[in-house]
Amino acid sequence: MDYRALLLEGNVQPFLWKARYGIERESQRVTEAGQLVATDHPKALGNRTYHPYIQTDFAETQVELITPVCQSIPELFRYLAAIHDVCYRSLEDKEMLWPLSMPPRLPQKEEEIRLAKLEKFEDVLYRRYLAKTYGRRKQMMSGIHFNFEFGDELLQRMFAQQTEEKDYQQFKTDVYLKVTRNYLSYRWFITYLFGASPLSEPNFFVGAAGPKEPVRSLRNSSFGYKNHDDVQVRYDTLPHYLEDLQQMVEDGKLSEEKEFYSSVRLRGGKKVSDLEQVGIHYIELRNLDLNPFAPYGISEEQVAFLHLYLLFLLVKEEVTDEKAIKKGSLKNNVVSLEHPLQESAYQEEAKALFAELKTFIQTTRMDVSEELLEQVQQAIEDPTKTLAGRWYQQAKQQTQAKEATAIGKSYEQKAWEKPYQLAGFRSMELSTQILLFDAIQKGLSVNVLDEEDQFVQLSAQEHVEYVKNANMTSKDTYIAPLIMANKTVTKKVLAQAGFVVPSGGEYESEEQALAAFHEYSDHGFVVKPKTTNYGLGISIFKDTPAFADFREAVRIAFAEDTAILIEEFLPGTEYRFFVIDGQVKAILLRVPANVVGDGVHSIAELVAEKNNDPLRGTNHRAPLECIQLGDLEKLMLKEQGYTPTAVPEEGVTVYLRENSNVSTGGDSIDVTDEFPEDYKELAISAVAALGAVISGIDLIIPDKNQPASNPGAYGIIEANFNPAMHMHVFPYSGAGQRLTMDVLKLLFPERIKEIGQ
Amino acid sequence: MDYRALLLEGNVQPFLWKARYGIERESQRVTEAGQLVATDHPKALGNRTYHPYIQTDFAETQVELITPVCQSIPELFRYLAAIHDVCYRSLEDKEMLWPLSMPPRLPQKEEEIRLAKLEKFEDVLYRRYLAKTYGRRKQMMSGIHFNFEFGDELLQRMFAQQTEEKDYQQFKTDVYLKVTRNYLSYRWFITYLFGASPLSEPNFFVGAAGPKEPVRSLRNSSFGYKNHDDVQVRYDTLPHYLEDLQQMVEDGKLSEEKEFYSSVRLRGGKKVSDLEQVGIHYIELRNLDLNPFAPYGISEEQVAFLHLYLLFLLVKEEVTDEKAIKKGSLKNNVVSLEHPLQESAYQEEAKALFAELKTFIQTTRMDVSEELLEQVQQAIEDPTKTLAGRWYQQAKQQTQAKEATAIGKSYEQKAWEKPYQLAGFRSMELSTQILLFDAIQKGLSVNVLDEEDQFVQLSAQEHVEYVKNANMTSKDTYIAPLIMANKTVTKKVLAQAGFVVPSGGEYESEEQALAAFHEYSDHGFVVKPKTTNYGLGISIFKDTPAFADFREAVRIAFAEDTAILIEEFLPGTEYRFFVIDGQVKAILLRVPANVVGDGVHSIAELVAEKNNDPLRGTNHRAPLECIQLGDLEKLMLKEQGYTPTAVPEEGVTVYLRENSNVSTGGDSIDVTDEFPEDYKELAISAVAALGAVISGIDLIIPDKNQPASNPGAYGIIEANFNPAMHMHVFPYSGAGQRLTMDVLKLLFPERIKEIGQ
Structure with missing residues (x-):
């Protein structure tokens, strides 16, 4: 040939x-x-x-x-x-x-x-x-x-x-x-x-x-x-090769063919x-x-x-x-x-x-x-x-x-060096990297079907599962995440099931929203776009604002979406409950970007030191983001009477941001173990009411030591259908919760019975 | 007071x-x-x-x-x-x-x-x-x-x-x-x-x-x-009102309280x-x-x-x-x-x-x-x-x-007047209107949770179901539609399961795609954006094109998306199979916008006449769209040697569009009953391989009278996770298939057992 x-x-x-x-x-x-x-x-x-x-x-x-x-x-x-x-x-x-x-x-x-x-x-x-x-x-x-x-x-x-x-x-x-x-x-x-x-x-x-x-x-x-020298085969044709091998096994020169x-x-x-x-x-x-x-x-x-x-x-x-x-x-x-x-x-x-x-x-x-x-x-x-x-x-x-x-x-x-990443898959989202790590560790076969789309196939013998973005799986129904993706629908479903959600309304035009001002004039409220995320376009009024400020908030919200929500403001601390398969597996408190003074170092130095944490990085390639010292942060410092070169006293916490998003340098604090059971039960049943198996549900809780059944004890802000997991696995402080392993346990109960194993 | x-x-x-x-x-x-x-x-x-x-x-x-x-x-x-x-x-x-x-x-x-x-x-x-x-x-x-x-x-x-x-x-x-x-x-x-x-x-x-x-x-x-004149009650207090009512029942003036x-x-x-x-x-x-x-x-x-x-x-x-x-x-x-x-x-x-x-x-x-x-x-x-x-x-x-x-x-x-619409809900999508019609008809309680988002709640006593866009329901898993939304993943999953899909590759840059030209140079192929829909940015080369044309097609596709697919061209007719709950409930052939000559009327007149069909409308508020006579259509006519005033001979079909989308005036032809079983089985098992309960799966079939098991008998182009239903319910020709009722039957089997009832 x-x-x-x-x-x-x-x-x-x-x-x-x-x-x-x-x-x-x-x-x-x-x-x-x-x-x-x-x-x-x-x-x-x-x-x-x-x-x-x-x-x-x-x-x-x-x-x-x-x-x-x-x-x-x-x-x-x-x-x-x-x-x-x-x-x-x-x-x-x-x-x-x-x-x-x-x-x-x-x-x-x-x-x-x-x-x-x-x-x-x-x-x-x-x-x-x-x-x-x-x-x-x-x-x-x-x-x-x-x-x-x-x-x-x-x-x-x-x-x-x-x-x-x-x-x-x-x-x-x-x-x-x-x-x-x-x-x-x-x-x-x-x-x-x-x-x-x-x-x-x-x-x-x-x-x-x-x-x-x-x-x-x-x-x-x-x-x-x-092999010993007398082990020799012919390679001219496949039948010869096989014949020679077989002969050597028969002659006892090899114990079996794979010994060749x-x-x-x-x-x-x-x-x-x-x-x-x-x-x-x-x-x-x-x-x-x-x-x-x-x-x-x-x-x-x-x-x-x-x-x-x-x-x-x-x-x-x-x-x-x-x-x-x-x-x-x-x-x-x-x-x-x-x-x-x-x-x-x-x-x-x-x-x-x-x-x-x-x-x-x-x-x-x-x-x-x-x-x-x-x-x-x-x-x-x-x-x-x-x-x-x-x-x-x-x-x-x-x-x-x-x-x-x-x-x-x-x-x-x-x-x-970066234990939250997985070599070879570093361009994927962190939660997916951690999930793939766990899957490989436990011997599940891993096949990345679409890297950019975070789409993976996992299998154990004949059992095949598909996972997108680390926790979108076959275990949830099609409709549950769609319910959670729509804030209005989420609130309606939760309210029907008897859970406390902020009261309010949805508006499809500025005119309509402005006309409703008087309906909200006797309590604090929040104005936000209906569907966009990441905290964009949200205005929070803890007390009734002047009409001009309200009008501006409405304008800002409509810049992000074609419909906006006006919602009663619920005072208290916001916690993220990560619920999977009827269990709360992690509770996280997010705190805005901050440094704690030592009476010696300047704010800029304290920021630099805090950013040294190997858990901090940029562009979502680490579980925490570096704290910036940009215009927004400087303005925030100025409002508190600081400049970046100021030296805060020992023990004084200086905040550099208003919002608590981890993506803007906030701290993630795991509080899973210190939370009372009744709030966990509440989160579990709310997620069940939404028909979801996996959800990150956000609760406002003024005082977690009060019973959850007290009036005003809590309010449910929203439920997330693809909640981030990396921030729970590698929090700033508190215990890490290996949620990715919980996802695998949900998908492959025959393989993963105990998370530790 | x-x-x-x-x-x-x-x-x-x-x-x-x-x-x-x-x-x-x-x-x-x-x-x-x-x-x-x-x-x-x-x-x-x-x-x-x-x-x-x-x-x-x-x-x-x-x-x-x-x-x-x-x-x-x-x-x-x-x-x-x-x-x-x-x-x-x-x-x-x-x-x-x-x-x-x-x-x-x-x-x-x-x-x-x-x-x-x-x-x-x-x-x-x-x-x-x-x-x-x-x-x-x-x-x-x-x-x-x-x-x-x-x-x-x-x-x-x-x-x-x-x-x-x-x-x-x-x-x-x-x-x-x-x-x-x-x-x-x-x-x-x-x-x-x-x-x-x-x-x-x-x-x-x-x-x-x-x-x-x-x-x-x-x-x-x-x-x-x-009531007879001696039936009188006091309205000063509630106890009086109730006392009087009860007295009259006791006196036999009323058979029971509701007779009042x-x-x-x-x-x-x-x-x-x-x-x-x-x-x-x-x-x-x-x-x-x-x-x-x-x-x-x-x-x-x-x-x-x-x-x-x-x-x-x-x-x-x-x-x-x-x-x-x-x-x-x-x-x-x-x-x-x-x-x-x-x-x-x-x-x-x-x-x-x-x-x-x-x-x-x-x-x-x-x-x-x-x-x-x-x-x-x-x-x-x-x-x-x-x-x-x-x-x-x-x-x-x-x-x-x-x-x-x-x-x-x-x-x-x-x-x-418009039997495909539901008064009161005409701003919603047609498929949702028809679904709501069927739900009300069969006595399911209907609650529109979000009109713009096509989100409805249906219930029969304690049994509650949520439906978005008429067929996104709890009966499908979260992951199946995500698989179908990703053309690359769909193809991989189908190919793994042994189904025929067009061969090809995914490319993330023009350079990468252009370098692959020679790999495709021995057969026709299609260049298309990876994720966008509605036929935008797609170029079809039935035979190998010149490199310059290929380069242009790659450019056009990248204008729509950050990644493109190049796929083997499969010759044949494209059919949409609507599969639900393991059954093919409708098969549709879509034909590009066209008129059939009568030797008397001009093309423009034939278009106007065809547009008179009450099933045709504009802006998706009718099951079929009106045929336009715009630049694209005129160009298409010109290429065939026609102008809008030309009078085609009797029986001659004149096409006004290349693409068969119903949204550009195409005809929808129901062929459900004339399709051989083996193709239906094929569609059902392909949808099962994707793990989906509801899917509109598109097959290219050169000759449906050849057995589906023949080499080259079919190729699967894509699977749709929220397939339109209205075009099946009210097709241009052939029997209407009331798929909305099938959806309700899937959701409420205790209520809807036979579609006819």
Whole structure:
């Protein structure tokens, strides 16, 4: 098959970069001192039996982070980032991940390497078998498994351009077989570039000698973990491949097919035996060492290069010699065992291969990063630029263990820097980031259907749920949020059910509203637009205003909406009750932006200090907003007789804003636990009257220590159908309430029973 | 109590026009020839046992239309209008309502007057008793019962301004007792103005002589239907009133308390005996004749005048004479029996009363229509301007029966003029109007919570449901419509479930979209904004376009939204499937605006003729829009070689638009019954995959006679979460599908089991 000609077809070319990717990254859990942990797999991750993202590999200390199948390299790295974030923040205190393929110092006694405590007995048995056959120490090496599938758009179009092969499945299988053969022949080039296990730590080689000198890749060398030499299969056709595998199992050379540890695995269906039916769907590269310089063990550049290399290997002519693969393996062993700072014996061959690759890029006009090509070129010419070379040089500065510990710690710290965010999904709303964190942690499958629209799909096996904006779900009805979105309707429904709401009226013209002035002239009132939010256009008159002021308030409100509400003013403190599934899970008091004087610092200094809180940020990318010192705040200070340079006395609270919105620098104070039950019951029944399952309902309460049944004890201001959650999870003070976990519990009661688990 | 002083208090005055109203209007069903019908109460109205709006009074032919309690006069008349509309359009073919208080010609034999066929045996027994006691003929008179309650805001403020009475309930009771006494004393004035039963029809007076001359109000006179003379009660205190009533029941003068037919009834609680506990809540005026000039038997001006009059009677000094009420009744009888064109014996007294009323208006500065006062003034001076005078004059022109028949017919025709609208609610969306029609027809209580927002509350006893935009309900989940609102998410969910959707991608910048051009260059495609609707910004390329055209399409789409979709073009016909509760209830084909030539008329003439269809209107106030002949249409004609004056050949269809939207003059063609089942199953399962209960799902189908399972048999374009219903109920051609009734059936299965009923 002339694959080169097929790739050059006009309607094939736009799809050369289309592929599907998946990564499995293994890693040892270590203490912050770089020692293998003695703890079990983190409890916070729930039951590992069904966890799609975070598993244990051979040993109980060895986590395996698994991405879902991704349609692009950025998507792959967003999942890698998120899964790493979740893993780090789910580890026991003072634990982190070891950034190297070679394990840290191992126990002196092999038995002290603890096998993964898996639920299924067959999984335990298999690990026992491996321990016996290969030894536990070798199993402690970690690496990257890279799953790669050519885009269906690409293969379909290639298939359509040829007539030689009539069957699409066979066509695909042939493509992957050729790539696999060539990869096995030329994987030494990848080992040269990306090999990164030059040194071992104590107790890795026990009873058997290791290499005397540092190497490029212990893991890929004959010192690594591999099948015995008599395990060999043919790759010329799929039936041969399967036949050979089966034969080896029958001969007892392998315990089962999955024990075959080739650098490339052919994949399709769930089991090896499915391949015969469904053909090859993708291949799994297993020879990649952890890249210590990449926080996730592999970099985007490496993935892009691998994609390019596999496409190149598809068109590259094969050496027809039937021993080509065997030769490739020998070469790979040579390269693996070369000194990391030494030129390779195959440098010239590498240069020729790279020149051929560049020609391939030119011919296909593929869009490849110049920088990436430059890096590869340099690494070929200068072995100190290879991963092994770079890491060996760094390890020499102190010891490999110290350097690895330092680098591991820096990755751990990065994950904890903004614990309210989720790496990879930082452009989404905070509440959604926290929800996704919790979902990944508890082993729900996460699929972002529309990032900008905050639309996600969560699933646990067959059970699928959709969530928008973190708490819009299938558990609420269509109409309940529509009721809450309409202030007039909300009030009518609540009043019908016997709840206290501010009296008042709705007006559709200024004239109509002004004519009603006298109806409100015997108490304080509020003028507000009917539907707009965020406090825009609202005027509050605690006492009856002059008519001119009323007229102005009406004008301001109509500037925001075509209808306005005039409502009785209810004096008291406003609390947000977050109700979910018939329970109050959080109560929040919001206080306007303020600083408390210490008799020493100026207001400006106090503001700056308060803004240092890592919970404060800008543009809603943190649970609290920074306090501004703009015109509005200065005016507010002036009215109180202050300037920004004034030094308030110790203990004096200075307010910088009238409104209590968190979005203008206000404080969020969790008061959930100190609230009397009767108000909680009230909030629960009001939300029930609205027919809602999730609601943030705002109550004005003059004195929460008075019974809720007293006349004037409360008034309900509004109910929010998509209430913010991040401000409850990370409040300014008081306990954080992990409402996102409550949402997941509501959606997946079969998975999440206790919030702590 | 000095009520005048209380009313004049500054904080009381703004509330003088605040009140609650309710009307019961009785009417005889007649044929279009003006004869009493022989049919039963209309089946379309469902079970009358619980119908809140349309009941039967004494006779099976006598409907009673009942408004709910209303907060304003406009609200009262919107319900009157709507209930009348529903009643007219629910009557058997060629039936209508008799517009007079006096019944049409009655059967010669009294037994042929059929008692109402009520379910409850006690109700039947009561009617039998009445028939025996008063005779069936008198029970055939109809009238208006007017329920009136002063606004609570008004009474509360009056109460707060005085110290004499400590108990609010007693204060209210005293208010209504005084108004009642004065109303009984001065009701002759209302009879003079609004009496409207001057003449009887054959067989009303049988065995007893009627008056020899025409009168003002037969119904209010001694010839009318009233208790026997020995039925008298005291109105000085509530205990006296109740004591007297009870005594008369005990003495056998009344069968039960409700047999007491005063011109004013004191109301509060469900039964008369509740009054003792709860006090008087409102009063019911029972002396109003049907006004033949008002389509609903009473006009807004009459209601406003009654409100004013009752307030005036509250402050008017009472004649302390204990026989004042008796005297008032005698006067009323005199006025009732005066010739309608003759000056009243009490004309001077009427003038004085009116002068006093005008002074009252001036003192209280109440806002009263000048026109209304002018009309009353004229009627006082000129009896031909009273209702009785006007009607008597009209009746003389031919006969009363003929005039009444003509006027009844005109009201009936009005109700049928736009059968897709509901009087009183015409500013709401058509689908909501039709839904409200159906709800009222089937006896669901209807409460419009927010008119502009199309938000209604429906209830059947304790069962309450909320509906927005006619089909947004509690039966759908919150998330399903959010899925449908997002085209990308919809496609992903459908594709995951195995349905065919157009392939394509989403792009967030022009650059990104333009770079993808080559991916689409081997088939036709559509460029469209991601979220906006109504077909704006969409470009359809049935074949691959030139790059410049593609660039223009991308620009146009981005002008509408921040993200666009590029989608494979699917050739075929687009059908809208309306799915509700797992069933396809309607399938619609939409055809672009067009006319079919006849070889005689010009295109402009054909358009004008087609626009004559009563189903066509403008601004979405009709199920179909008028076809325009604007620039776009002329351009379209030009491209086909036509001008508006061109005369197309017979049978030739000329299209005036490219798009098939009904909103631009397109035709809606119902094809529900001719569609194969497999496509219906497909639509049902696609909607189920989206988790929706109600959805309008759009399928492209090249040939509906090919099995839906064939490759390329269909593609799903989008799913609508609030699909229009009116176009299915009143299509351009094909059967109408009453989807609104399906919605009600979904919400109230206990009430609506079969759509036909």
